[in-house]
Amino acid sequence: MSDTIDTTLVHEEKVVDNGKPKKDFIPKGFVVYSEYFGDLNKDGIDDCVLIIKDTKPENIVTNRFESEVDRNRRGIVVLFKKGNGYELAVKNYDCFSSENEDGGVYFAPDLDIRLEKGNLILHYAHGRYGYWAYTFRHQNHDFELIGYDASDNFGPITERLISINFLTNRKLIKTNLNPQEGVDEEVFESKWSKIEADKLIKLSEIEDFDELNISE
Numbered sequence: 001m002s003d004t005i006d007t008t009l010v011h012e013e014k015v016v017d018n019g020k021p022k023k024d025f026i027p028k029g030f031v032v033y034s035e036y037f038g039d040l041n042k043d044g045i046d047d048c049v050l051i052i053k054d055t056k057p058e059n060i061v062t063n064r065f066e067s068e069v070d071r072n073r074r075g076i077v078v079l080f081k082k083g084n085g086y087e088l089a090v091k092n093y094d095c096f097s098s099e100n101e102d103g104g105v106y107f108a109p110d111l112d113i114r115l116e117k118g119n120l121i122l123h124y125a126h127g128r129y130g131y132w133a134y135t136f137r138h139q140n141h142d143f144e145l146i147g148y149d150a151s152d153n154f155g156p157i158t159e160r161l162i163s164i165n166f167l168t169n170r171k172l173i174k175t176n177l178n179p180q181e182g183v184d185e186e187v188f189e190s191k192w193s194k195i196e197a198d199k200l201i202k203l204s205e206i207e208d209f210d211e212l213n214i215s216e
Helices: none
Strands: 030-038 047-054 060-062 068-070 074-082 085-096 110-116 119-125 130-139 142-154 157-165 170-176 188-194
Touching: 030 110, 047 085, 047 110, 085 142, 119 142
Parallel strands: none
Antiparallel strands: 030 047, 047 074, 060 068, 074 085, 110 119, 119 130, 130 142, 142 157, 157 170, 170 188
16 A cells, blocks of 8 residues: 555635526516627627617507507617627516507608617618608617607708717718709708707616607
């Protein structure tokens, strides 16, 4: 028998938090309506944005065309990539109306999500009437509204362009001086102004984007 004692050095295992799967961030009674990927926290890794939708049966209604439509509201969950999973960045479960709202004489605005240059852009397209878009950036433990852009159109004609920078509190309005159809070249007059904004709007605190008051 050997007098040498074989000792095994036991190293403390480092616990690595690999995040959670996406499904863990979907609240009960909701489904994933759409998902998008892109880097939102400047770490070079794609993060995830989930648009979720409630499934309450009482919000399945008959519209004025006698068609059954789902009027359940939608929300947003932003997840940062962490290891093999994700961690929550921000959530707002019911800030968007349904995709089946009554658009009156025209269809309802179409919501699209864009992840560009580290920013989260919520873009509403409204066909011949133009578009409007909200630009959010991750800061102060939330996503804060730093920009707003809109185009007021009449068919193929752009009548007015609006751009607001909430970091500098400056607004630019460009008005088309030749709004007649058939004009070869659109000529815009630019006007800058200051806006009053006490603090930046946080994505987590917006109750309803349809009621969001953006100064124009």
